[in-house]
C-alpha cells in the first residue's frame with residue numbers, strides 16, 4: 001500500500017525488526033502492564049508482541065486513517081457496506097436490545113429480530129415443557145440440527161462450549177457433511193417419534209443440507225410416520241421462505257432470517273435455535289447480551305484500548321510486515337475446542353479476498369490461515385514447529401480463569417502450561433544457556449556444543465494471552481463478537497469487502513457437473529485428471 005500511514009508502519013517494522021522481546025521486557029519493568037487491556041470480563045495481555053509504544057501508535061494510526069471508526073459506525077447504522085452484494089451488514093442488530101432502532105429500507109429491523117426471538121422462546125419452552133410433542137404424542141428427547149458452514153459451526157461450538165448449561169432432557173446432534181456416514185450414524189441411534197429436526201440454511205440451496213434433510217425425511221417416513229406428520233417434526237431456519245415451503249416445510253415451522261445477516265455471522269439469529277434448544281432460551285439470550293457488550297465496547301472505546309482493534313492491528317503487523325502466513329488459536333479449554341474451526345470460517349471466508357473496494361486487484365496478503373486446537377494437546381504435537389521451526393506463527397492463547405469443575409489441580413496445570421508456553425515462545429533459550437546447563441550436568445564440551453545447536457530456541461515468537469473471567473454464556477457471546485470485530489477491523493485496513501464469499505461458488509458449480517457425470521446424467525467436458533477420477537469411482541460405484 002502506498003498511503004502514508006502504511007509507510008509509517010513499514011518504517012516502524014524496519015526499526016523493530018532487529019529487537020528481541022527478551023530485551024524489550026528487560027528494559028521495561030512495566031511492559032506487561034503497559035500492554036494489557038481489560039474489558040467485558042477479558043484481560044488481554046499483548047505485551048509478548050514485537051512492539052513498543054511507538055510502533056503500536058503507528059499501527060493504531062493506520063487503523064484510524066483507514067477509516068475503522070467511520071466504517072464501524074456505518075456498519076452498525078445499517079449502511080450498505082457489502083458492496084458486491086449491495087447489502088447492509090447487520091449481525092449486530094441481532095443482539096440489539098428490544099426497543100432499539102436500526103432502519104433498513106425504512107423498516108426497524110430490531111422489531112423483526114425480537115419478534116423472531118419471541119417465536120424461538122415460545123417454541124423452545126414448548127419443546128422443553130413437553131407441550132410440543134411428536135406424531136405419537138411423545139415428548140422430544142433429541143434434536144438433529146442439519147446445516148453447514150455458518151449454519152452449523154456457530155450453533156455447534158456454542159452448544160459444545162456451554163456444556164455445563166445443557167438441558168438434561170434434550171440432546172442436540174449436529175450434522176453438516178454430506179458424507180452419508182455422519183447422518184446414518186446419527187439417525188441409527190435415534191427414535192423418529194421423539195426426534196425433532198431443525199434444518200438451517202440461509203439460502204435453502206445448499207446441497208449438503210438439502211440432501212441430509214431428504215435422507216432424514218425418508219428415515220422419518222420409514223418409521224411409520226405419515227406425510228402430514230412431517231409438520232410436527234421438521235423445523236427450518238432460512239431467509240428463503242419460498243424455497244422452504246416448496247420443499248414441504250410448513251410455513252409456521254419456518255424461522256426467518258434476513259439477507260443482511262451473513263452466514264458466518266448468523267448464530268445470533270434463528271440459526272441459533274439449536275443452541276436455545278440445547279441450553280435453554282435464557283442462556284441463548286445471555287450469549288446475545290455478551291455480544292452486545294462487546295459491540296458497545298467496540299463502538300465506544302478509544303482505539304488504543306479497544307480489544308478488537310488491538311487484535312486486528314497486531315494481525316496486520318505480522319501478516320503484512322513480518323510476512324507471517326498463519327495465525328494459531330489456542331484455547332486452553334476443552335469446551336472451546338471448536339473455537340479455532342469457527343474462527344477459521346469467520347476469518348478466512350471474510351478476509352480471504354483479492355479485490356479492493358475500488359474493484360482493483362490487490363497485491364498484499366489479506367486473511368491469514370487460521371488454525372489451532374485445544375491446549376495442552378497441541379503442546380505434544382504442533383507446538384514444536386512454533387518453537388523451533390523457521391515459520392513464525394503468531395498465537396492467541398485463550399484461558400477461562402474460573403473452571404466449571406472442582407478439580408483445581410487440573411486447572412492449575414492447564415493454566416501453568418498456557419502461561420509457560422507464552423513465556424517459552426517469547427524468551428526462547430540461547431545456545432549459551434543451553435550449553436551451560438549441559439556442562440553443569442556433566443555433558444562433555446564437544447557434545448554440549450553439538451546438542452546446543454539442536455536444542456536452540458530462538459524465542460521472539462509473538463502471542464496474545466486472553467484471559468476470560470469464565471466461560472459463561474454471556475462471556476462466550478463477547479468472545480465471538482470480539483473476533484467478529486477483529487476480522488472487521490482487518491478488512492477495513494485491507495480495504496476489502498469482508499462480507500461476500502464469491503470464491504466458494506465455482507466449486508459448487510463444478511461439483512454439480514461432476515455429480516452429473518458420476519450419476520451418468522450427462523457427460524460434461526472434464527480435464528483428463530478429473531475424468532480419470534470419475535471413471536475410477538464409477539468402476540466401483542454406479
Ligand code: F6P
Nearest residue numbers: 149150151201202203206263504
Ligand atoms: O458455501 C459457503 C456458504 O455459503 C457459507 O457462506 C455459508 O455459511 C454456508 O455456505 C451455508 O449456507 P446456507 O446457510 O445458505 O446453507
